[in-house]
Amino acid sequence: MMEMFSHCIVREVVSDIQKHGCFAIIVDVTQDVSGREQESICLRHVNSDLYVHEEFVGIYEIPATTSESIAGRVFDVLTRFALPLSNLRAQTYDGAANMSGHYTGCHARVRQCQPLTLNFHCTSYSSNLVMQNAVISSQLVRNALQWTNELSVLMNRSGKYRGMFRAICVPNESESLHPSAIKPLFPTRWLCRLPAIQSALDNYSTILLSLKEMADVGVTEFATKYTGF
Ligand SMILES: *[C@@H]1O[C@H](CO)[C@@H](O)[C@H](O)[C@H]1NC(C)=O
Ligand SMILES: *[C@@H]1O[C@H](CO)[C@@H](O)[C@H](O)[C@H]1NC(C)=O
Ligand SMILES: *[C@@H]1O[C@H](CO)[C@@H](O)[C@H](O)[C@H]1NC(C)=O
Numbered sequence: 001m002m003e004m005f006s007h008c009i010v011r012e013v014v015s016d017i018q019k020h021g022c023f024a025i026i027v028d029v030t031q032d033v034s035g036r037e038q039e040s041i042c043l044r045h046v047n048s049d050l051y052v053h054e055e056f057v058g059i060y061e062i063p064a065t066t067s068e069s070i071a072g073r074v075f076d077v078l079t080r081f082a083l084p085l086s087n088l089r090a091q092t093y094d095g096a097a098n099m100s101g102h103y104t105g106c107h108a109r110v111r112q113c114q115p116l117t118l119n120f121h122c123t124s125y126s127s128n129l130v131m132q133n134a135v136i137s138s139q140l141v142r143n144a145l146q147w148t149n150e151l152s153v154l155m156n157r158s159g160k161y162r163g164m165f166r167a168i169c170v171p172n173e174s175e176s177l178h179p180s181a182i183k184p185l186f187p188t189r190w191l192c193r194l195p196a197i198q199s200a201l202d203n204y205s206t207i208l209l210s211l212k213e214m215a216d217v218g219v220t221e222f223a224t225k226y227t228g229f
């Protein structure tokens, strides 16, 4: 039944695009937890009221992240939806060489078949890059972010430290017996950083206390690390 729902939605999206003509594709590739490469495809078009639609139409498995297989899957999906390549006008990718490369990237391969398609660098990636470079220019902010990340990595690696952190958290928070770990900072996703920084700030005294305990009880190089933190 879920499959029927899904086909029904996609058919509707596609018939709307076929009615209005030109469209654009938004493509990204990422691995799922089991390591399979998956290509997500979105279609973007404008209806007769000039209202912009961006519709996700599916995740498709690809054998490798080479530009041939990424572009091959794009052609495959457009053929399956009976969307003519002659109506394709724009493509959006991240900045990876196999996506946006000028000569053999996926965008170049699609462009060989349809020279009218313009290539756009994904706006979210671009703003993330701008933000990253702006932040790196301040040594204080850069170091604070890096240390927050290192702390989450350390906490993830050491069960003993997690246990110590919990032991210090719990007496004052009777209802939350299992406080989550300090969240990691995702290097490529600027917006995910705020929750991580917030959780570190909210628990600053607990963090300091647990680090001190770990530094006091340890004897290995880890104790040195905790002291350093
Ligand atoms: C890009 O494509 C080349 C071959 O075309 C491949 O060897 C390489 O692994 C790909 N890069 C990534 C990051 O997948
Ligand atoms: C913790 O480490 C494991 C591998 O050791 C990794 O799979 C997992 O994503 C990490 N979790 C966080 C929150 O960093
Ligand atoms: C930190 O503080 C927040 C709010 O005070 C709380 O919800 C959270 O469980 C605490 N622990 C961690 C590890 O973030």
Ligand SMILES: *[C@@H]1O[C@H](CO)[C@@H](O)[C@H](O)[C@H]1NC(C)=O
Pocket: 168, 169, 171, 172, 205, 206
């Ligand atoms: C828990 O409460 C005790 C005493 O009320 C206080 O000394 C300690 O700092 C608190 N711990 C945290 C993590 O807030």
